[in-house]
Each structure stands twice: as structure tokens, then as C-alpha cells.
Amino acid sequence: MPRALLRLRFGLAVVATVVLVACRGPGPGDSDPPTNLSTWEVRFSHVLSSSSEFHLMAERFRDLMLERTDGRFRVVIYPSGQLGGERVAFEQIQVGAVHMAITGTPVLSGWVPEGQMFDLPFLFETRDHGLSVMSGPVGDWWRDLLLERTGVRSLGFLDYGFRHVYNTRRPVEAPEDLAGLKLRVLQNATYLAAYSALGVQATPMNYGEVYSALQQGVIDGGEANAIGFVSSRLHEVAKFYSFTSITYNPITLLVNEPFYRALPRDIRETVDRSAADALAYQSELARRMEAAALEQMRAGGVEISRPNLAPFAPAVRPRIRDELADRLPDGEALISRLVAEAERTASERMPQE
Structure with a gap:
């Protein structure tokens, strides 16, 4: 067959x-004894x-x-x-x-x-x-x-947090350090556009293929949070991890x-x-x-860097926002609503943080 x-x-x-x-159970809304x-x-x-x-x-x-x-x-x-x-x-x-x-x-x-x-x-x-x-x-x-x-x-x-860049070639301390890196990036138009704007060869790939692709040199790295980077054993093959915070996931x-x-x-x-x-x-x-993941990285010889993010933003703003607004129905209104909510939430949290 x-x-x-x-x-x-x-x-x-x-x-x-x-x-x-x-x-097997009763219909929606029921909570009678037969449920046992x-x-x-x-x-x-x-x-x-x-x-x-x-x-x-x-x-x-x-x-x-x-x-x-x-x-x-x-x-x-x-x-x-x-x-x-x-x-x-x-x-x-x-x-x-x-x-x-x-x-x-x-x-x-x-x-x-x-x-x-x-x-x-x-x-x-x-x-x-x-x-x-x-x-x-x-x-x-x-x-x-x-x-x-x-x-x-x-x-x-x-609570996943940000996706940070890891790679096999060099620490990322400035935007130019990203230029030319071939990174596995989620297959998402905004992700691909943002990383491409920073000079990355953005490469979509199934997550399960990343480890072997790093081993074989098919890609130079990718982006993930620290826990995912370690739990998927990517720290065994990629020895540079940088807190780039480009995208929240x-x-x-x-x-x-x-x-x-x-x-x-x-x-x-x-x-x-x-x-x-x-x-x-x-x-x-x-x-x-x-x-714990950061400690495991250090023990495994991974170089961890925390770059100043201020120089990174101009490379993607407002270009990526404008491109996304054009792609989405009522894109500008949607994005403005989100940005306003982000600003409101940030202002409410400031006294507590």
C-alpha cells in the first residue's frame, strides 16, 4: 500500500x-453526576x-x-x-x-x-x-x-521572554557584528525583515534540524531564550550567546x-x-x-555578552513598523493601539520596578 x-x-x-x-462525556454545559x-x-x-x-x-x-x-x-x-x-x-x-x-x-x-x-x-x-x-x-x-x-x-x-542571538563565530557587541551571520530565524515575515535589516542571512528552519545544521556549518547560529538554548543542547556547538533582545516571543x-x-x-x-x-x-x-542555564553556559565555555541595545534600534525603526503596517489590514491603527498599550503598561509598572 x-x-x-x-x-x-x-x-x-x-x-x-x-x-x-x-x-464520551455529556454535552457542553452539563455537570451532572454521570461525569464521574x-x-x-x-x-x-x-x-x-x-x-x-x-x-x-x-x-x-x-x-x-x-x-x-x-x-x-x-x-x-x-x-x-x-x-x-x-x-x-x-x-x-x-x-x-x-x-x-x-x-x-x-x-x-x-x-x-x-x-x-x-x-x-x-x-x-x-x-x-x-x-x-x-x-x-x-x-x-x-x-x-x-x-x-x-x-x-x-x-x-x-513567560518565555526575549529571543537572543547565539552563534558559532563571534560575540555580538554591536549591530555590525550581526552582518553576514547566517542565522536560523522563525519563519515569520516580521522576524525575517528585522534580522535582514540588521545584515543577517535570515534562514527559516525546523527547530529539530538546528543542532545538526550548526554542527555541519549549514548555519552560523540562531535566536532563542537562554533556557531553550541550553535545554536543546545548542550550547554544545554554539559558543557565543548575546542578549540582543531584538524580539519578544x-x-x-x-x-x-x-x-x-x-x-x-x-x-x-x-x-x-x-x-x-x-x-x-x-x-x-x-x-x-x-x-541555571547561564551558569551551565559558562561552565560549557560559552561566551555571554550583553551589548548596549541603543545602536541596534535605528536599523529597524521605523522601517519594519512601516512595512508591517502596509501588510496588515488597518495595520497602522493596530500597531498604534499596541504601542499605546505598551507605553501605558510601562508607565504603570515604573513605580514598582
Whole structure:
């Protein structure tokens, strides 16, 4: 039998199984005693390793749901892109072959182009600032748009922070140090434009291919937060890590909406509460893990630099903003709204920081 037909049959079988499992419980809105007879087998996909904060957060969610539903809501986690990269996982979650996943707004801009405005370089001052904006009205607006267009619900945002440049050739201390570097960059128009404006040979690539590409010299480096850099063992082959803070990366926890709505009301509420608790845990954990990752980098001989970012911004402003405003419907209005929210949030946080 041709492989394509085998894959098609397998995919249909998976979807059929998911539908069957999702239909075991009563209809949406019910919370009557029969729910204690129902069980749910949930497939949860993400692209990072089993030592990453993504995976530890997924495990916390799994454990909370198992405890709070007396073992009826059972989450099976598939790390390291076992079920496919972020784009593939999102397509699977849309059709119900995967129930839950973790992915970022840069990837999701293929379905919700407006999310590219979050990718504007040097938009947020700190990771706390970025998380505050994404957890506010603008982030809620994007979550509603995602649900409306794709049938996938966002349960909230992770505290991932900024993506910083790493490479095999030199420390990045000034904008000219980026010139000529061939870096793996997320396949997102705004990312590609921003890095290209800084002289980078921006190269989209599946995350799972990055390690071997670095080893073979296919690319010089890429961009990731410190935890992802270490948990994916990229520090073994790339010995320069620079806090460039060019892009803030909103990462979100997703669930298939038909599956979610088919859950009884009490289980849906438990999903919401457990997701919020797991996200709070991830934020606390991420700060500790970043400090540990930096220590691991130093121990592994990675040179860490913290460049002055002031000279970097003129290379991408206002060019990238203008280009994005032209690409998006009502782009200028959307971007102005986001910038105003970022400024308002920053001013509110100033007395506390």
C-alpha cells in the first residue's frame, strides 16, 4: 500500500479516535453526576525537550488535572516535536488529532497575521513588561481572533521572554557584528525583515534540524531564550550567546475548541484553573531556569555578552513598523493601539520596578 495512503488512513483513524474519546462525556454545559463515569485521553504536543520549562509546565498541568479529576482527565505529553513541528502541531490541533499544544504567535501569524505586530523589534522593555501586555486587553483581543478564525482556544501565555542571538563565530557587541551571520530565524515575515535589516542571512528552519545544521556549518547560529538554548543542547556547538533582545516571543497554551466545548462544565472549569496554575508555575520556574542555564553556559565555555541595545534600534525603526503596517489590514491603527498599550503598561509598572 502506498505510504501516502497509509498516512492518510492513520490520520483518519487518529481523528476518529479523538472524536470518540471527546464524545464520551455529556454535552457542553452539563455537570451532572454521570461525569464521574467519563474519562478523557489527551494528547499534548510541544517542540522543546523533556528538560525544558515547556515540558515541566505540561507535566504540572497533567498532574493537576489528574489530581483534580480523580484520574479521569489523562494527559500524555509528546515533547521534542515527536508529533511534528509547531506548524504541523497546530494543523493537528485544528482537526483534533492533537488536543493541546504549546506554540508562539510568530508561528500562528500564518493564520492570524495581526499577531505579527507582537514581533516588532524592541517593542517591550523587559520580559515582565511583555508578559503584562500580552496578559491584558491586547492579548485577549488576539486570543479571541485566534479562536474565531481557527477553532483553537488560547488558555493563556507562557513567560518565555526575549529571543537572543547565539552563534558559532563571534560575540555580538554591536549591530555590525550581526552582518553576514547566517542565522536560523522563525519563519515569520516580521522576524525575517528585522534580522535582514540588521545584515543577517535570515534562514527559516525546523527547530529539530538546528543542532545538526550548526554542527555541519549549514548555519552560523540562531535566536532563542537562554533556557531553550541550553535545554536543546545548542550550547554544545554554539559558543557565543548575546542578549540582543531584538524580539519578544509570546508563547501560548492551546486547546482544540470542539474538544474543550464538549467537556462538561466542571471539567472545563478545572482545565481553566489548572492551566492558570501551570502557567504561574512556569513563570516562576523560568526565572530560576534562566539563571541555571547561564551558569551551565559558562561552565560549557560559552561566551555571554550583553551589548548596549541603543545602536541596534535605528536599523529597524521605523522601517519594519512601516512595512508591517502596509501588510496588515488597518495595520497602522493596530500597531498604534499596541504601542499605546505598551507605553501605558510601562508607565504603570515604573513605580514598582
